[in-house]
Amino acid sequence: MPDSPIATLENVTFGYADRPPLFKALSFALRPHEQIGLYGPNGSGKTTLLRLIMGLETPQSGKVLFHGLPTDNAQSLHRLRCGIGFVLQNSDDQLFSPTVLEDVAFGPLNLGLARHAARERAMETLESMGLEKFADRVTHRLSGGEKKMVSIASVLSMRPEALLLDEPTAFLDDDSRKRITDMLQEQNIARIVVSHDRSFLEQTACSCVCIKDGCMHRWSP
Numbered sequence: 456m457p458d459s460p461i462a463t464l465e466n467v468t469f470g471y472a473d474r475p476p477l478f479k480a481l482s483f484a485l486r487p488h489e490q491i492g493l494y495g496p497n498g499s500g501k502t503t504l505l506r507l508i509m510g511l512e513t514p515q516s517g518k519v520l521f522h523g524l525p526t527d528n529a530q531s532l533h534r535l536r537c538g539i540g541f542v543l544q545n546s547d548d549q550l551f552s553p554t555v556l557e558d559v560a561f562g563p564l565n566l567g568l569a570r571h572a573a574r575e576r577a578m579e580t581l582e583s584m585g586l587e588k589f590a591d592r593v594t595h596r597l598s599g600g601e602k603k604m605v606s607i608a609s610v611l612s613m614r615p616e617a618l619l620l621d622e623p624t625a626f627l628d629d630d631s632r633k634r635i636t637d638m639l640q641e642q643n644i645a646r647i648v649v650s651h652d653r654s655f656l657e658q659t660a661c662s663c664v665c666i667k668d669g670c671m672h673r674w675s676p
């Protein structure tokens with residue numbers, strides 16, 4: 456079914472240990488080519504929602520599905536994480552290799568590409584984002600904005616069918632913000648973009664939802 460969801464949350468109830476539930480029977484779907492902006496106050500659960508989709512948190516009840524199938528074992532989680540790229544809120548949690556090229560090649564290596572093919576894929580991705588001059592740089596010595604661009608490259612190098620981006624423009628200057636906006640506008644793949652920046656959401660999402668008090672509703676930036 457061409458329009459069937461890539462990722463689905465079905466009646467998901469979730470709360471962190473010793474905390475009241477964040478979501479009660481929440482349902483949500485990301486379909487192919489859908490580009491959803493996700494807005495909401497600090498602490499409303501935006502990052503948690505992305506973590507639930509990625510199988511990094513487990514709901515107390517309800518289902519998380521990838522292409523209609525449960526994501527409750529190692530094999531299905533591996534498929535999910537090959538198909539959906541997650542750009543974390545904090546780039547230092549995403550990047551861990553000594554150099555930029557190795558960080559961007561890590562995903563393709565994990566997909567099973569041979570070492571030289573993974574490096575080629577990484578270089579191609581860096582070039583497509585105008586980042587080739589960073590290839591040999593030490594990742595942890597990059598600026599915050601440079602790290603964010605490399606984080607996005609490290610996810611795009613896996614050629615995912617969907618992207619989850621958690622506040623990709625936080626702390627970026629106007630030029631970096633524009634580069635990310637342009638890059639997203641060129642990528643016609645399904646995505647959820649979390650941001651507090653209304654004009655960025657307007658430019659990079661086709662529809663927006665707001666999450667507040669555990670509920671989601673359609674929202675216009």
Ligand SMILES: Nc1ncnc2c1ncn2[C@@H]1O[C@H](COP(=O)(O)OP(=O)(O)OP(=O)(O)O)[C@@H](O)[C@H]1O
Binds near residue numbers: 471499502503
């Ligand atoms: N590991 C955790 N253990 C306990 N509580 C947590 C944990 N992670 C997040 N929370 C709490 O869950 C709520 C939702 O957090 P989350 O990070 O999903 O919010 P957010 O909408 O992404 O916020 P922000 O806009 O600040 O990034 C917050 O109240 C937060 O304090």
Ligand SMILES: [Mg+2]
Binds near residue numbers: 502
């Ligand atoms: Mg967050």
